[in-house]
Amino acid sequence: MIWFTEYQTKNTGLTVRVKEAKRFNSQYQEILLLDTYEYGKMLVLDGAVQTTERDEFIYHEMLAHPALIKHPNPERILVIGGGDGGTVREVLKHQSVKEVHLCEIDGEVIKVSKEYLPTISNMLDNEKVKIFVEDGNKFLDERKGYYDVILLDLSDPVGPAEALFRRAFYQKVKNALKEGGILTAQTESPFLQTEYFKSAVLEIKEVFKNVGTYLAFIPTYPAGMWSFTMASDDIDIFENSNMERIDKLNTKYFCDKIYISLFSLPKFVSELIT
Ligand code: AAT
DSSP: OEEEEEESSSSOEEEEEEEEEEEEEOSSOEEEEEEETTTEEEEEETTEEEEETTTHHHHHHHHHHHHHHHSSSOOEEEEEEOTTSHHHHHHTTSTTOOEEEEEESOHHHHHHHHHHOHHHHTTTTSTTEEEEESOHHHHGGGOOSOEEEEEEEOOOSSGGGGGGGSHHHHHHHHHHEEEEEEEEEEOOOTTTOHHHHHHHHHHHHHHOSEEEEEEEEOTTSGGGEEEEEEEESSSOTTSOTTGGGSGGGOOSSOOHHHHHTTTOOOHHHHHHHO
16 A cells, blocks of 8 residues: 655655556656545655646645736736646636746646646647747746736746745736736645745745735645735736636636625634734
């Protein structure tokens, strides 16, 4: 019997029983592809669960849709990280989208996802999608005022994504947005990764005028409680705009009720970031 444990802190973890395990080495990180009993195929980078077939819809829907719904006419979208393709798949559900750029540092993640996670990666070959195998931090140096929505689908702030949770990077994100542009970033677990969470949200607040944090329940991420932070300088993200577009998305988690109460946070979570 094989078991795998992700150490979510030094003293606690998520453990799953595994039918089969494959290991790939990239220049940046150790990649594991586990076939699990409870969660289907699971992608693990440097020991941390990135996505599983069973619960990926929650994370990818909640990262992509709120910002794309709030934006009046999202046409050009950038996803940084997210080489598995789940976020790109959700982005392409929006009729207005003309162009999706995916900037993933590790080409091996894309390759493994295309081969072993077809239900997640299946839109990566869509004609609207252009893939850049580059560091997101460098990628943004050359892009100014181009995107309507930028989605940060990044691994934890240790390893290759570290600099992409800092103020200087959020400033580059802001410069790469068009007027009226919106950012959403995954901002870690408020419960088990409190310091990562606080620091990511507070750094985003240093750079953008309107900032709102929301949560989703993601069983295979630390504590099952996950956060996302949306930001914009010139769009009022707290208004429930364009609700009529939600129904057409064919989602399994995100819905109009969640949209209306998006930024309602448990008291201890709002206290961490105010
Ligand atoms: N879609 C859910 C999966 C992820 S994957 C995060 C991706 O970010 C990884 O494929 C990793 O290679 C990529 N990445 C890391 N650093 C960079 C960088 N500097 N530039 C571009 N891409 C990068 C998100 C998991 C959430 C965390 C769960 N604990």
